[in-house]
Structures are given as C-alpha cells and as structure tokens.
Amino acid sequence: MDKATVLGTASAFPTKLRNHPSIYLNLGGAKVLFDCGEGTQRQIRSAGLSPSVDFIFVTHWHGDHSLGVGGIIQSLNMMKNEGPLTVMGPSGTNASVKHILDTYKFYKRLPIKIRSIDAKKELLVKEINGHNIYAINVKHAVKCLGYKVKENDVRNIRKDLLEKLGVKPGPQLKFLKAGKDIVVGGKKLKASQFTYIKKGRSLVYLTDLVYEKNIYKFAKDADVLIIESTFSSNMQNQAKEFMHLTVKDALTIAKQSCAGRVYLTHLSQRYENSGEIRKEAADLAKSMGLKAEVAVPDDLSEIII
Ligand SMILES: [Zn+2]
Ligand SMILES: [Zn+2]
Structure with a gap:
C-alpha cells in the first residue's frame, strides 16, 4: 500500500471542482475503491488508474457514495472483465446490488460477489494480498460503515x-x-x-457520521486518517441535523486517535474552494495542539501512505 488516490471530495452535490466521494487503492495488484459516487469512472480515467476494479467497499447507500456502482458493473461487463467484482457494504447491501442488477440491462457476464456487513464492533471483513480490511458501524442517517486498511508487518x-x-x-x-x-x-x-520488522501502514476512512466519543478507537494510531468534515465548525446545528461532522469534530477524532496525518474531505458545496476549510482547520489544529499534519485534499490528489 503505497498511495491512495482521492477521486472525489464533494458531499451530496458534486461541484465544478469536486466529484462525489471515492478513494482508490492498489493493494498488491488488487484495485480497490472505498465508496463509488457518481462520476467515479471518469475520475479513475482522469487519474490514469486502471479501470479494472476488483473490490468496492461502500460506506452506505446514500447516492453520493454509491451512484457509481452500476457504472462500474456496466463497464466491467463491456470490458469482458473476468472478475469477480466484490461489493461489500452495510446491512442491506445484498438487496441494493440486486436492485441495480435487476434495473439495468447489463450483459451479466461478470461474476459479482456481494456481502452485507453488520459490525457492531471492529470486524475483519477481508484479507487482500497482505492487507486486512476492517469495518465498524458508524452512526449516520442510514446504516453506514467506517473502514480501515492495515498492511501486515513484514x-x-x-x-x-x-x-x-x-x-x-x-x-x-x-x-x-x-x-x-x-x-x-x-x-x-x-x-x-x-x-x-517493517511495520505495516494503516489507513482509516470515516464518512458519513456524527461524532461519537468512542469512534476514535477505530482510528487509533492510523498513519493516514481520511475523514469527513462536511461543515465548518460554526454550523454545528446543521451538522447534527444531517448527521455529519464539522471540522472541529473531525480534528477532535484525529487528536484522540493520535493519527499521523489527517485529510478532511466530503465538503459541503457551499465551500466552493477548500480555502475557507483549510484555514479553519489550520487555525483549529494549532489551538487544539494537534500534532498531526492536516490537509484538505483536492480531487485527484495522491496521498502517500
Ligand atoms: Zn455523503
Ligand atoms: Zn450520507
């Protein structure tokens, strides 16, 4: 696991500069997506990455995180990709993927494995070429998972x-x-x-969720924490209403978990460019005494792990 490519940093509405969420990793040759919003395929092409996706880990079935799943299935079918494509997500994922397969007229050559996950506690859900993938239920308006990739020690x-x-x-x-x-x-x-012993690296991806006092444990000592901060800290009420984190919530989790580097994503469309959130995050990190490096990545940026 050498890098993660951030394919989209928007929240509900994609903007001119921000696509719906998706993170792309190459785990020992396996192409892995965490979330797959609308337009993810074009972002994969724009980033110059292989479109032969092997795994999609969906956090939840709100459209901004999952509207691209049907598109990936369509293209893999047309590419005569041998698969299998594995789609994992929270409870209800089997039904959601079956609805997509029933709705669209795919060629249906691609073998697809589907798994619904209910992870009341941190749960090992998959091993991919020397990397363990863990999931945990997080609190959001619908069933939602946080994910962690932990590379084995070598x-x-x-x-x-x-x-x-x-x-x-x-x-x-x-x-x-x-x-x-x-x-x-x-x-x-x-x-x-x-x-x-070369210690394995770890990456944690948390979106969408409300702040809960124990969630930091899932991200404990992560090398890289990619976490939503949909709203500025002065929009706490909206964050509560729509069950999201503010910049302050995200940095609080980052501080509690002692993550090495923090990447804030899933920004509301009201932040046309990331300047405002970036400044707020830098000021807050300083006042909170946060040791971690904090960044607000743009679409198609690479995070070296
Ligand atoms: Zn979202
Ligand atoms: Zn959501």
Missing part, C-alpha cells in the same frame, strides 16, 4: 549484514525471512539479528 533480511559476512543470496534465506535461524557455511545466522 520481516525483511538485513542484506547489508549478510554481505559483510560474505553470505550470498540463496534458497535458505527464505527461512531467515520467515523468522527462523539458519546455518550457512558453518555460521549460525539468527533471525533476530539478521532481519528486521
């Missing part, structure tokens, strides 16, 4: 030390990489000495 060989000893690469090194001590040319090589 044990790497200290090649520099082996070279010094004159040990050449060979098949026995795979045991060392697996954490086992080996003997080469009469020399015992301890895994503890000749390998190191």
